[in-house]
Amino acid sequence: MSKKQRAGKSTRVTMKDVAKRAGVSLMTVSRVLNKDRVAADTYDKVMEAVQALNYRLDASARSLSGSQSYLIGFLYDNSLGSYISQYLIGVLQRCNELGYHLVIEPCSYGEMDVDSIVEELTKRYKLDGMIIPPPLCEYVPLLDALDKVGVRYVRVGPGLELDRSSYVSIDDYRATFEMTEHLIAQGHKAIGFIKGDVHQGIAVSRFKGFQDAMSKHGLPVDEALVAEGSFSFSSGMEACKQILDSGKPVTAIFASNDDMASAVIAAAHRRGMWVPEDLAVAGFDDTNIATSIFPQLTTVRQPIKELSTQSVNLLIEVVKADSLLGIKLQKHEILAHSLIQRGSTVLE
Numbered sequence: 001m002s003k004k005q006r007a008g009k010s011t012r013v014t015m016k017d018v019a020k021r022a023g024v025s026l027m028t029v030s031r032v033l034n035k036d037r038v039a040a041d042t043y044d045k046v047m048e049a050v051q052a053l054n055y056r057l058d059a060s061a062r063s064l065s066g067s068q069s070y071l072i073g074f075l076y077d078n079s080l081g082s083y084i085s086q087y088l089i090g091v092l093q094r095c096n097e098l099g100y101h102l103v104i105e106p107c108s109y110g111e112m113d114v115d116s117i118v119e120e121l122t123k124r125y126k127l128d129g130m131i132i133p134p135p136l137c138e139y140v141p142l143l144d145a146l147d148k149v150g151v152r153y154v155r156v157g158p159g160l161e162l163d164r165s166s167y168v169s170i171d172d173y174r175a176t177f178e179m180t181e182h183l184i185a186q187g188h189k190a191i192g193f194i195k196g197d198v199h200q201g202i203a204v205s206r207f208k209g210f211q212d213a214m215s216k217h218g219l220p221v222d223e224a225l226v227a228e229g230s231f232s233f234s235s236g237m238e239a240c241k242q243i244l245d246s247g248k249p250v251t252a253i254f255a256s257n258d259d260m261a262s263a264v265i266a267a268a269h270r271r272g273m274w275v276p277e278d279l280a281v282a283g284f285d286d287t288n289i290a291t292s293i294f295p296q297l298t299t300v301r302q303p304i305k306e307l308s309t310q311s312v313n314l315l316i317e318v319v320k321a322d323s324l325l326g327i328k329l330q331k332h333e334i335l336a337h338s339l340i341q342r343g344s345t346v347l348e
Contacts, residue, residue, distance in 0.1 A: 013053045013054065013055045014055075015029050015033075015055070017053055017055070018046065018049045018050055018053060018055050019049075021049040021052065021053060022045040022046045022048070022049040023045065024042060024045065024046060028042060028046065029046055032046040032047065033046075033050075068128050068319070068323070069125070069126040069127065069128055070099060070100050070101060070128065071100070071101050071102075071103055071125050071126060071127050071128060072095055072100050072101070072102055072103065072127065072128060072129060072130065072131060072312070072315060073102075073103045073105065073121060073125065073127045073129070073130035073131070073151075074088065074091060074102055074103065074104045074105070074130070074131050074133075075105050075106075075107045075121075075130060075131075075132055075133075075136055075142070076088065076104070076105075076106060076107070076133060076136065077106070077107060077108055077109045077135055077136050078106065082258070082259065082285075082287040082288055082289055083134075083257070083258075083285050083287050083302075083304070084133060084134075086287055086288065086304050087133055087156070087304055087307065087308050088104070088308075089308075090304060090305050090307070090308025090309060091131060091308045091311065091312055093308075093309075094308060094309045094312040094313070095312055098312065098316065100128075100312070100316075103121070103125050103127065105117070105121055107136060107142065109135045109136060109139055110139075111139075111141075111142075112141075114139070114141050114142045114145045115141075115145045115148070117145075118142070118145040118146055118148075118149055118151070119145075119149060122149050122151055127151060128152070128315075128316075128319045129151065129152035129153055129154065129315045129316075129318060129319050130146065130151055130152070130153040130154075130315075131153070131154055131155075131156065131311050131312065131315055132146075132153050132154070132155045132156065133155075133156040133157070133311075134156065134157045134158075134200070134202065135197065135200050135231075137155035137156055137157060137158040137167070138158050138159060138160045138161065138199075138200055138201050138202075140160075140161065143161060143164060143165075152315070152318050152319055152322055153165055153315070154166050154167060154168070154311050154314050154315040154318060155167040155168075156168055156169065156307055156308075156311050157169045157170070157172075157202060157307070158201060158202075159172065159200060159201020159202040159203075159204060159205050160200075160201035162332070163330070165330070166314055166315075166317075166318050166329055166330055166331045166332065167332055167333070168307055168310045168311050168314060168332075168333045168334075168335060169307075169332075169333070169334055169335070170302055170303070170307075170334060170335055170336070170337045171334055171337065172202050172205040172206050172209065173205045173206070173208055173209040173212075174209065174337075175206075175209065175284070175300045175337040175339075176205070176206040176207075176208075176209030176210050176213070176254075176256075176284070176300070177209040177210070177212060177213045178213075178300075178339055179254060179282050179284070179298075179299075179300050179339055180209065180210050180213035180214060180254060181213050181216075181217075182282070182298070182339055182341070182345070183252045183254060183280060183282060183345065184213070184214075184217050184219070186252075186280060186345060186346070188251045188252040188280060189219055189251070190222070190225065190248070190249045190250045190251050190252075191210075191214070191219070191225070191250070191251070191252045191253070191254060192225035192226065192227070192243045192250045192252065192253040192254070193207065193210050193221070193225065193226050193227075193253070193254050193255075193256075194226075194227050194228075194229045194236060194239040194240070194243075194253065194254070194255040194256055194260050194261075194264070195207050195226065195227070195228045195229060195256055196229060196230070196231045196256040196257060196260075197229075197230045197231060198228060203231075203256060206256050206284065207226075207256075210254060222248055224243075224246040224248045225243050225246065225248055225250050225253075226243075227239035227240075227242045227243050229255070229256065229260045231256065231257050231259060231260065232259060232260070233259045233260065233262060233263045234263070235260060235263075236255055236259060236260030236261065236262070236263030236264055236267075237263040237266065237267050239255075239260065239263075239264075240253065240263060240264040240267040240268070241267060244267070244268075244271065250279070251279065251280065252276075252279065252280035252281070252282070252345070253279065253280075253281055253282075254281075254282045254283075255281070255282070255283050255284070256284055257283060257284045257285050257287075258283040258284065258285045258286065258287045258289050258290045258297060258299055259287075259289060260283070261281050261282060261283030261284070261290075261297055261299065261344075262283070262289050262290075262293050262297065264279075264281045265281050265293055265295075265297070265344060266293075268281070275295055275343075275344055276295070276343065276344055276345050276346065276347065277347070280298075280344065280345040281297065281298070281344040281345065282297075282298045282299060282344065282345055283297050283298070283299040283300070283344075284299055284300045284302075285299060285300065285301075285302050285304075286299045286300065286301035286302060286304075286340055287304075290340075290342070291342075294343075295342065295343030295344050296342040296343050296344065297342055297344045298339075298340065298341050298342045298343075298344045298345040298346065299339075299340050299342070300337055300338075300339060300340070301337060301338045301339070301340045302337060303335050303336065303337070303338075306335050307335060310333060310335065314331060314333065317329060317331070318331075
């Protein structure tokens with residue numbers, strides 16, 4: 001080889017160069033760069049070498065440690081509509097920030113063959129773990145299938161099987177209790193309620209919060225003013241029709257999510273009713289639809305951005321606790337909700 005050819009040869013710094021300068025193994029360098037736990041002095045030596053050599057991590061080298069694939073699975077059921085869409089965006093953003101790739105797979109709540117879905121997914125991808133949002137987070141056959149193959153997972157917003165895994169959530173009971181008290185404070189006594197899917201724990205918690213708030217203030221819960229929905233717009237329309245057709249006086253309706261609450265506003269408008277003058281309406285979630293309708297919707301704000309971010313953070317924590325320390329981490333994080341008052345309950 002001529003001097004000219006040698007001069008033209010690539011001089012790109014490699015992980016091997018970093019390891020040699022730091023006096024450690026390639027495996028150790030990979031662990032430091034992947035933010036795995038190492039001794040403080042080892043970390044300092046590796047990072048000094050990285051900075052001195054101006055080393056940039058090659059994505060293909062990230063898996064040299066063998067402990068992580070940097071793939072996270074996301075199983076979803078789109079029945080919750082805008083909530084899942086917003087949540088998925090947040091998860092994608094956080095995975096991108098941390099250098100993880102997201103594998104997205106649909107799975108219907110009530111799917112009979114979840115074992116095959118989970119088995120196929122885990123065979124196709126070497127997943128570090130999975131994030132399971134509502135309503136799948138409470139679907140016991142799915143949880144059984146995940147446990148059977150040994151995949152690590154974090155759930156978002158479960159109301160059932162709470163000791164089964166790590167999860168992030170809000171206090172659905174307290175949030176519904178507080179929103180009901182807001183309606184009572186506005187002078188409402190005849191308050192209707194639209195439940196979510198009764199098979200889901202969060203729907204049960206939200207209805208219980210409503211019942212207990214009414215009871216605290218000495219107000220009856222009229223069964224004629226309670227209807228079942230399924231968290232969809234169409235079910236909200238049907239439930240609102242059932243309540244309004246009951247012939248019982250009602251001055252406010254609290255729906256268990258924003259899609260159903262938006263349907264209540266639409267149904268009221270169809271009947272020539274003014275919101276909130278004739279009928280106050282409250283929802284739950286504070287998804288995009290809450291500010292896309294008129295009047296804008298009073299609702300419970302779930303911190304969807306924080307929930308999505310923290311679910312990724314928690315899953316990575318679970319994965320590292322398992323792979324590095326052999327610990328099956330059980331961590332339950334409850335994030336703060338807030339009440340957002342808008343024109344559907346308060347005249348603006």
